[in-house]
């Protein structure tokens with residue numbers, strides 16, 4: 223569906239060149255659900271805007287849905303849906319009428335546009351609000367309407383730029399339910415951007431991590447965690463004086479890496495926490511070291527980002543919000 227090679231885009235801002243996207247290679251197959259994950263300013267929107275032909279690349283090439291983004295932008299546009307960060311709806315028409323207008327804009331006949339409006343209203347559960355004006359909808363309903371606009375011409379490939387940003391948790395879950403439904407029932411290929419780690423983790427089957435305009439990791443969330451962050455176990459000792467001995471025992475167990483002592487806690491990196499924990503407990507017990515608590519941690523995607531960049535994505539997002 224998407225093949226991009228060394229796709230790059232710079233901006234000139236106050237006589238300075240910003241390299242927003244740098245030599246990105248990307249292949250997305252039909253039916254995939256891919257999340258582009260990265261902090262604000264990483265280059266996600268710029269990448270999406272190039273793939274949707276809204277912005278020409280400075281260098282590199284890409285085909286999207288079989289058409290070249292530079293030499294055949296009209297071919298690309300007729301086969302994709304794009305839902306940007308801003309609302310697409312006007313305020314004058316009612317929801318259903320707006321959808322019909324969109325269909326006409328895409329070249330459908332009047333009856334085909336009305337039929338298609340009915341279909342997307344059903345697909346995105348907008349029946350209750352079909353007679354209302356967009357300005358009266360809740361944030362989540364409004365976002366679903368935006369997605370409906372992106373689907374009016376039945377595209378096999380849908381791009382969503384931060385579909386859930388700014389929504390409350392319930393509306394976010396609701397938008398996701400509908401995105402997953404599109405994928406399941408229509409086989410739509412979906413590429414979306416997000417800076418919510420939990421979303422990328424729970425919903426997308428493939429996560430592409432972007433930082434400073436480059437792809438720095440690409441895989442399933444589980445794979446990225448296994449390869450880049452690894453599990454950890456934490457064992458709390460009844461007697462903190464035993465820390466050094468316990469750390470020595472842990473370090474000798476096969477597969478163990480990075481042993482840290484923090485007060486009465488010993489933290490150890492292991493390939494699989496569920497398997498390593500019983501073994502560590504047995505060895506400590508055999509050495510007469512009493513353990514008062516023990517737990518295993520599966521890494522999060524933030525641990526992956528931290529391992530890759532030395533920064534926490536969650537922390538970076540928080541600082542952006544505060545700034």
Ligand SMILES: Nc1ncnc2c1ncn2[C@@H]1O[C@H](COP(=O)(O)OP(=O)(O)OP(=O)(O)O)[C@@H](O)[C@H]1O
Nearest residue numbers: 233234235240242261262263264265266267268269
């Ligand atoms: N029109 C523009 N002119 C100058 N610089 C720009 C322009 N648009 C984006 N940039 C810069 O390019 C870089 C990438 O921005 P982009 O919006 O693609 O990132 P993003 O990952 O989508 O972030 P966000 O989540 O905030 O949308 C940033 O440094 C941004 O400031």
